[in-house]
Amino acid sequence: MASRFTELTVDCHDPERLSAFWCEVLDFKVIDRRAGQVEIGSWEPTVEDIRAGQMPPTVVFIQVPEDKTAKNRLHLDVSPIDRSTEDEVSRLLGLGATRTDVGQGPDRNWVVLADPEGNEFCVVRTLAP
Template sequence: MTSRFTELTIDCHDPETLAAFWCEVLDFTVIDRREGKVEIGSWDPTVEEVLARQMPPTLQFIQVPEGRTVKNRLHLDVSPIDRSTGDEVARLLGLGAVKRDVGRGWVVMADPEGNEFCVLRTLAAPGPGSSA
């Protein structure tokens, strides 16, 4: 048996605020909350399900005293599923994200604690009269 990728952990100052932000971004829910830690996901993992198959990882936000000092070496990429990339960027700005840069077909943003993430191309079906 091999290992499973089950959680991605993000160090932060305020786990509650970041978990709330990412729940709104990803349509996740809180699945565990303890002192200094909040875990969110699209499903509530059980040992049996994790053993049976690879499932989407959860996100854990762990409170740490130190701040981020350098560029993230690991970041999340998100793709809008029901709107254009521009409309999703506008929605995320309204949730508290900050636009950092524009790449080749993606937008670099930061969450409320400055952790970078990218908004990639939309996965929504093109509307009438638009090109793919």
């Protein structure tokens, strides 16, 4: 048996604020909350479900004291499902994302944004019909 990808962990200053932002971006909900930690997901994971097959990972925001100091080596890509990429970028900017430049150049088919704590992520092709 192999391991399962169960969580993606994000270090941050304010887990409540960042989890609220990402819940809006991904249409996730808070599934666990502890001191200095918030977990969000699209489902309530159980050990049995995880063992049975690959399930969508959750995202865990953990409070840390240090600041982000460099470009992320790992980042999320999101694809809008019910609107154009441009319309989704506008929605995310309204939620608190900012445009950022990580050296991607002007002629790309994705848009690089940063969440409220500066973590880069990309908005890629739309999946809307």
